[in-house]
Amino acid sequence: MFGGDFHDPIVDVEHLKSSLDRAIKNLLQMASDAKWDEAYADPRSDRRHMLAPQLEGKPGTVVAMMSKLPRAHEPGTAWNYSTGETHLVGALVHAAVGKPVSVYLSEKIWSKVGMEQDATWWVESPNGLEVGGSGFSATLRDYARFGQFVLNKGVINGESVVPEGWFEQAGSPKELNGKSVNYGYMWWPLGAPVGTPNEGAFTARGIFGQYVYVNPREHVVIAMWGARSKPTGAPPVVDADFFGAVVSALR
DSSP, rough: OSSOOOOOOOHHHHHHHHHHHHHHHHHHHHOSSSSOOOOOOOOOHHHHHHHHHHHTEEEEEEHHHTTOOOOOOOTTOOOOOOHHHHHHHEEEEHHHHHHHHHHHIIIIIIIITTOOOOOOOOOOOOOOBBBBSOOOOHHHHHHHHHHHHHTTTTTEETTTTOOOTTTHHHOEEEEEEEEEEOSSSSSEEEEOOTTTTTTTOOOOOOTTEEEEEEETTEEEEEEEOOOOSSSSSSOOOOHHHHHHHHHHHHH
């Protein structure tokens, strides 16, 4: 009656769930199999090519671009930062919760932690997806408030908004194919040695020197705007050294 082998549907569902979990984890760690060039100043790079669909004003154009990328390596074996993958994370959240990411952010966090102003987010089209990885604007004080929310482990008025231990996991270095990588789940751990001011600290960061620095051990949050002349290679001082000096001064 049945051609080929018959598989228990429960086993198949569990296998599918496991595969999806791995794929999502790889996406959060920037370790998918997609070939991507993040060079901001190179007009031939994938990041620069992503700007064209961002500006078209048509829904789904960035996801369509991502779907056509070739494979560079086996999933989960190599780290390669990709703004395109941050966009896919946003699309994934949108699909999971059934609403725009900005609306979900507002409902879960922004409206509950005392932000002083509304934030804005670049969308790829009217009523389209938010551009993951760029185009989010808020006041400096509100960025600091978000950092305080993270420092408080995602708890608002006694209610946990994120799973227990999430920021500890998201903000810590990960191992890929036997190599330690100073990137967590969409956050940048500093990977500082034990006993130094930046031990256990992690950041959200923008390419022109924007930062939200979170140091759970020292109970310090630093929000910083920046407007450097180049997206890379132009810091007047090493950012991590500056944060470490601030922490030392506050002790």
